[in-house]
Amino acid sequence: MTLLSPFVRPTPDDRGSCATRLAIGIGLVMVGTIVAALAIVSVSTVSSNMPGLLTGGVECRATGEQPGASDYAQDSIPENYLEIYQEAGEDRGIPWNVLAAIGQVETHHGRWEGPGVTEGWNEAGAAGPMQFGTQADLAATNTWGGEPVMATEDRPEQGYGVDGNDDGVVDVYDPEDAIPAAADYLIANGAPDDLPNAIFAYNRAWWYVEDVLDWADSYADGDFTVDGPTQRAVICTEREDGGPIGEAPDxxxxxxxxxxxxxxxxxxxxxxxxxxxxxxxxxxxxxxxxxxxxxxxxxxxxxxxxxxxxxxxxxxxxxxxxxxxxxxxxxxxxxxxxxxxxxxxxxxxxxxxxxxxxxxxxxxxxxxxxxxxxxxxxxxxxxxxxxx
Missing domain, CATH: 3.90.1720.10 (endopeptidase domain like (from Nostoc punctiforme))
Structure with a gap:
């Protein structure tokens, strides 16, 4: 399962970043490792407002589209989940395999036997196959909005819970509701333009982003490329106009x-x-x-x-x-x-x-x-x- 990372993401802060000595950095890594070994996370309540990346000046070329399902995806994802992931991805404009990757990392597509998957919630307050927060007084807070299971007319304005199958119930344990809600959460946090940071918002850890993208790649038929400014910022070698980046005078x-x-x-x-x-x-x-x-x-x-x-x-x-x-x-x-x-x-x-x-x-x-x-x-x- 996933890391218990901070649920309110601090504003990026450069203060002291380069004057701090190596011992402090090692200490922080040790703390992060201990935390990662102990706990489980849900969707965060605060939108990821990551700093501007290639938003001005030059932008590197990148492409992305709704991928097909690999043989591995068809063999390993439950048929009903695969269909819901693909429908939600197509409807929301989110790569379906990213939704599927989150579902895999969070609960193995609803098959994990831990608390809060099919009923109740875990110790952080997360519930359902996509692990939305459902309890305002616990760490995950209530990102779902309202009760875990509620009539459509009782759904509050805040939260991401949706009646995805139009059955009159907003049910965090129902993948037909939880998966499109997860897509809406990603959209609220920058997807599809910036998928890495949207995934980061889902669970505040970059190892989690890498894990999700690895699963997404395995589920895609053929090569899968994230079309987002973070990815372009990290891997780009060519400007949008075709010229090389980083040409020095000597x-x-x-x-x-x-x-x-x-x-x-x-x-x-x-x-x-x-x-x-x-x-x-x-x-x-x-x-x-x-x-x-x-x-x-x-x-x-x-x-x-x-x-x-x-x-x-x-x-x-x-x-x-x-x-x-x-x-x-x-x-x-x-x-x-x-x-x-x-x-x-x-x-x-x-x-x-x-x-x-x-x-x-x-x-x-x-x-x-x-x-x-x-x-x-x-x-x-x-x-x-x-x-x-």
Whole structure:
């Protein structure tokens, strides 16, 4: 079953993200591992309002359509569930195999014998084959709305419960009601345009997103590609107009940019300097290290290291710094990304912001830009490279 993750998702926060040392990051991972081993989750009550990704500047090409059912899907999903998933997906414009993947991860398509699948609710208050929250006083809260089983006319305005089969009853235990309700929940949280973040909203953990997408791929007949800004931000190599992303003005800058872009998809970790996870300044530190250039460890020291470049003159391989507060009250930026061109940066943003990805840096939803630097023009870098 799924992870007991926070039911109210905090606003993504850069504060202190790059100045925090590795020990803190390891501690957080240990806590997360303990939590994951202990409990079960339901749908969250709060819409996932993830930060803007490729919403401006350049957007990478991606396609997606309603897939067919693989032989494995036809053999492993109960026939009535498969039909409902496909009908709900077609009706709501959600890939049916994503709905099926959530149903598999949550309750094995209603076949899990734990509490709250066919009656009652589990300790978090989740119920039914798609594990909607049904109890306002428990962790899952009442995302279903009203009673687990209620007459259609008694359904409150809030909540996602629907009478999917028009039998006059809104029943969380009935897959004909629960599956289209799950589709509505995904739509409310960004689907189909941003399926990864919509799935993240269903159960606040990126491992859960990966698990669901793995099942979705196995259920699809042929290759299944998520058509969403998070996925494009992580894997894109080509702009919408067909041009390559991340073209730098010289070979050294290109090497730095190429290495940073190759880290996309890896998780954010406070204090992380790789190779499997990074924080923001850990990513930029290691990118320059690959070409033999040393820069300071944390964002504020990287900013002070310079040299500063006027906004509008930045180019791929430069660093962009954000005016975010520090937990210790110190001055200077609390976050840094690497410019890759076309108004985009590659960055390790924060714990709740998803994996390392390409995102716009001049975004009204982001902290103010403090400025840009060009580390390869620093006198120490030139000395290290034998260019002085």
């Amino acid at each position: 070979d050294l800058s290109q090497a730095v940019v190429d290495w940073a872009l190759a880290q996309r998809g890896k998780p954010y970790l406070w204090g992380g300097t790789g190779p499997d996870a990074f924080d923001c300044s850990g990513l930029t530190l290691k990118a320059f290290e690959q070409v033999g250039v040393t820069i300071p460890r944390v964002a504020r020291d990287q900013w002070a290291h310079g040299p500063e470049i006027p906004q509008g003159e930045e180019q791929p391989g430069d660093l962009v710094f954000f005016d975010t507060p520090h937990q210790d009250g110190g001055a200077g930026p609390g976050h840094v990304g690497m410019v890759v061109g076309d108004g985009l940066q590659v960055e390790a943003w924060c714990t709740d912001c998803g994996p390392i990805a390409t995102r716009p840096y001049d975004d009204p939803n982001r902290s103010d830009i403090l400025g840009f630097t060009r580390p390869l023009e620093h006198e120490n870098a030139k000395a290290e490279l034998g260019l002085d």
